Amino acid sequence: MADPFARIDGAQVRPIDHLLLRDDPARPAIGGRAGAQSYGELEDSLGRLAAWLAGFGLPPGARIASWMAKGTVSALMPLAAPRAGLVHVPINPLLKHAQVAHILSDSGAGALIGTATRLDSLTEGDVPRTCQRHREDDAACAMSGGPALGPSAAAPHDLAAILYTSGSTGRPKGVMLTHANLRLGAVAVADYLALTPEDRTACVLPFSFDYGQNQLFSTWISGGSVYPLDYLTPRDVLKLVDRHDITTLAGVPPLWVQLTELDWPVETAAKLRRLTNSGGALSRPLVARLRALFPQADLYPMYGLTEAFRSTYLPPALVEAHPDSMGHAIPFAEILVVRPDGRLTADDEPGELVHCGPLVAQGYWNDPARTAERFKPAPPASRYGGMAVWSGDTVRRDAEGLLYFVGRDDAMIKSAGNRISPTEIEEAALAVSGVAEAVALGVKDDRLGQAVRLLLRAAPDAAEAVAAHLKQELPNFMQPRDIKILPDFPRNPNGKIDRVKLARDHGL
Known part of the structure; x- marks a missing residue:
């Protein structure tokens, strides 16, 4: 039978909401405080949640926002919204009402699902008149029984999500991501991390963060299980690792600093098999502390930007000799270092990092001016061509092909x-x-x-x-x-x- 789904760079691109479909539905898919469910049970919950969303009567492609803590509902919303023909807009649960109001207005969200306390914190002026409000409790109730939607037939380039940047460098921008962007990102990370069905991933980063959301996708595409956690203190992370035999932990440098300040029992630290870092470079001293504290764990320094998800990673075998390196391109990414005129730089010559290929997002939602600043035609040397993300980050590539971060031009x-x-x-x-x-x-x-x-x-x-x-x-x-x-x-x-x-x- 002919393959019914598109292939990009040799990878089959099914819709993102197909992630939970497995030949072994009895395998554990989610656990921890969210409650334990197998892949088969979670797929049933997904179908019911999607049917509930479809019942809102929104037109295809309408944006639906979620604003809630981690749990089964928040973990399934990135799959349920596109299954219902909608575009998911996750909102960081730590944001306040003014930031939420901007995201709702800018995205034109037709509905907002949130915890009761968060919804109650919004005034009428914060929520557009056309935006419905629904409680997370009602979503959880809908997942427990009732009709279900089957897997979607979405095309790879259909829009699936809009992820808003944190806004620390100005007004938050909504990055548009397709089914292919999300699916290929999951395939790429699962591949270079060598994730397996036996892996258990601690999900401590926000699901509104592309790095945090990919914790779910890359684990599920590998058949592993996820453990969402909204931690209050770093010790909560340690307890999760110990209680659930966590093998995979993703973090950002400030979290690693806090975790290395804890007194980890040797047997607990030994449960971790891989540590991944993005959102900022690891310093040499921090790399040394992580390697000393978690000697059994492979360390993966990574570099990414929401506009292209992830660009590079450094294989663990190279961390000792090249602790300052960003590594090389991940699967499906072409990374070029270019001069201002678009020509490639020489070895060790600083230039701008340009990301080309199918992981490149579709621009900023409703913002053609800022889209034109960051998304431009790929340099002539690109094998992909098309639109590329011009990062604004200055890097250099050495003679071995390893990349090193120099700095942001505006910093x-x-x-x-x-x-x-x-x-x-x-x-x-x-x-x-x-x-x-x-x-x-x-x-x-x-x-x-x-x-x-x-x-x-x-x-x-x-x-x-x-x-x-x-x-x-x-x-x-x-x-x-x-x-x-x-x-x-x-x-x-x-x-x-x-x-x-x-x-x-x-x-x-």
Whole structure:
């Protein structure tokens, strides 16, 4: 029989809502506080949730938003909405009403599903008049029985989701993702992480975050089981790993810093088989701490951006020799490093990272101006052609083909004619004992244009040791004008350090 589904780069692209269909439906698919369900049971729940959504009477392609904590409903919404012919708009549960109001208005959401307390926090002005409101409790009730929708026949390039960026760098933008974008992202990650049906993934990152949502998709496409967790403290993560024999844990650097500060029992740490990182680079000292604390776990440093999901990863075997590297392209991604004129750079020559291929999103929802700034024709050297994501990130590629992050153009510090990468200063500071986190900012200086201010989350007496170390390791033009120690750094809803707020409070 002919393959009824499209193939892209040799991969079969079924609709994203087919993820739970398996030949072994009795295998566990979800567990933890959300309750345990097999693949067969979860597929039944998915079909009933999709039928309930379809009953809202929204036209095909209408946007449906969800604003709730992690659980079975939030885990299934990314599959149920597209099965019902709708486009899912997940909202980070940590956002406040003004941010939620912007997302509802910008997306033109026809319905919002949320927990009662979250819905009650919204005023009439926050919710468009045409947007229905439904309680998460009603969704959970609908999943327990009643009619069900079968798998959809969506085309690979049909829109399935709009993921809004955190908004830390300005008004949140809605990134448009198709069934193919989501499905191929799941295939790619499952492939290079070598996930198996025996794996159990702790889902601690927000499902509104592409990295967090892919925890579900890549595990399910491999036949493994997921364990959603809204943790209050890092110790909750440790307890989940211990209680459910978790093998796979994804995080961002601030979470890893907190987790490495815990006293992990040896037998609990040994349960983890792989650690994945994105949302910021791992420092050399943090890599060393992770490898010492979790010696049985493979460590996967990764780089991504919502506009193209994931771009690169560093194989665990290369972490020891190249701890600063972003690695190389993931499956289905073509990564080019180009000069301003679009030509490829030479070895070790800095240039802009450009992501080409089928993981590239479809632009920003209802925002052609900002879409045109980031989504442009691929460089002539691309084997894919078409539209590419021009990241704005400066990287370099060495002679072995490994990529290294240099910095974002809009984050570079310009001092006395020098372009200074904050990352280089931060990594040097993190090499000093007692420094947990570091952020380098540019501050106005009448003589230099900008001077360097270094912010640390560190022991109270660490500033002097850091200053001495930087004088040994960095040139004069990179030396901080001052060093400040803060008790904590602000975070954005995805758990990353909120550099914009730090810059506003301590920078220019």
